[in-house]
Amino acid sequence: MKRRDFIRIGLLGAGAMTGGVAMAARKSGFTVVEAGIADLQAAMQAGTLTARVLVRAYLARIRAIDRGGPRLNAIIELNPDALAIAAELDRERKASGPRGLLHGIPVLIKDNIATADRMQTTAGSLALLGLKPPRDAFVASRLRAAGAIILGKTNLSEWANFRSTRSTSGWSARGGLTRNPYALDRNTSGSSSGSAAAIAASLAACAVGTETDGSITSPAAINGLVGIKPTVGLISRNGIVPIAHSQDTAGPMARTVADAAALLGAMAGSDPRDDATREASTRVVDFTRYLDADGLRGARIGVVRANFGGRNDLVSAVVEEALKVMQARGAILIDPVELPNAGRYGQSELDVLLYELKADLAAYFAEFAPGSALRTLQDVIDFNERERAREMPHFGQEYFLRAQAKGGLDSKEYLDALANNHRYARAEGIDQALREHRLDALVAPTTGPAWLTDFIKGDASGGGFTQPAAVAGYPHITVPAGFVRGLPAGISFVGGAWSEPTLIRLAYAYEQASRQRRAPAYPRSVNPQ
Secondary structure (H helix, E strand, O other), rough: OOOOHHHHHHHOOHHHHHHHHHHHHHHOOOOOOOOHHHHHHHHHHOOOOOOOHHHHHHHHHHHHHOOOOOOOOHHHHHHHOOOHHHHHHEEEEHHHOOOOOOOOOOOEEEEOOOOOOOOOOOOOHHOOOOOOOOOOOHHHHHHHHHEEEEEEEOOOOOOHHOOOOOOOOEEEOOOOOOOOOOOEEOOOOOOHHHHHHHHHHOOOOOEEEEOOOOOHHHHHHHHHOEEOOOOOOOOOOEEEEEOOOOOOOOEEEEEEEEHHHHHHHOOOOOOEEHHOOHHHHHHOOOHHOOOOOHHHOOEEEEOOOOOOOOOOOHHHHHHHHHHHHHOOOOEEEEEEOOOOOOOOOOHHHHHHHHEEEEEEHHHHEEEEOOOOOOOOOOHHHHHHHHHHHHHHOOOHHHHHHHHHHHOOOOOOHHHHHHHHHHHHHHHHHHHHHHHHHOOOOEEEOEEEOEEEEOOOOOOOOEEEHHHHHHOOOEEEEEEEEEEEOOOEEEEEEEEEOOOOHHHHHHHHHHHHHHOOOOOOOOOOOOOOO
């Protein structure tokens, strides 16, 4: 057996194979299972791995685990040009060296991020099939410029989980249902469901998700990942199928803080097409510089206990252990810390999302679906009614109907709701808590454990800590904290605007001290013992 063929077998991972091939994989000493960006770059730098071989390895694993075996159904479409792109990047590496940390690294992106290639961009909806964006979304173009290989697109909760009041996360009309790799009958959470399940199962090195409220951080926590929802404006939203410009952002989902930090740096930057990113170019740094294993020492961390993810005593027990780890590593815990006015923007958040969806979706269609019959939210509503059997077999489009009934962004109701959000989530919310207690960050359980998927009742998340940072537009990082009956639980670090370096430092130090990430075993259900 040739050396390259031997490595190639090892890369597939024993979880994707049986018999003698699995034994060969174990003996090779290298597998894509849980492999991080630094591991992959080291192998490519040593000449024992190429990007093309790596892409083939992930494609084999996708066939074995996503399409077959447990059949996660996390990936909605593969990039037919991935191998050709990898071969070109291999030639470039040989001729002039790597562009950076992501050179030759396969990355998955959520299917609401436009790409001007042979892949679709549908947000999981049949209504968007066949539309051809005139150019890449900013995020996709940044990834390509960094040398990343867009391996494919991930399934999602259709329309980023903002269509129905009774939706089931992880389901889209185009992609079907994504399953949780830690218990196949449990939900992945959403809306970045496929991105989370795919990276938990090592179907790529890392993935891009998007969040309006909880759509990166909740599925990351429930699938045992690190997820970073950055400050709104650090990453351009141009070319991402929107919900609401005041809260939408893309962000990294990865198995480690180091990989998430590397991906964040590649995507961030100012974009003249997104006014919110004016400051981004002054905020972008090499975020991997903040990977300090001693980063908790002396940090002042406020423990938020009231009303956030604390309704499950098993999750609470996991969090208590996480707090002990932080203290042992030198953190100063201020416990408890009240997050003021946290209950004063629930309705106003929803009002803002409804108004902005109507306006922002029309703007997206004008720019990224030229010549299409789809021009407004009403056009999508009408399509869904015509295709009710395929588009709405499980739940309806109540939020779409409510959004369509709203006025424009000059409405007093909208402007008052937006002002309320910013007042109570920012100045008289997170900012006030950080200032009064002189805190570096707030911590709380990210969300409850994964719930049973139920198309009749819909989602049952059990609370979480996603809303304050989402409404404020502030950064939020979730890190694996442990397990509840085999289901992952995450802990959240939240800070003020542009505090990504501090949060990455704290999250990395906690991750390195706790080491709670564990690969899934794909059981059919949770073991009750």
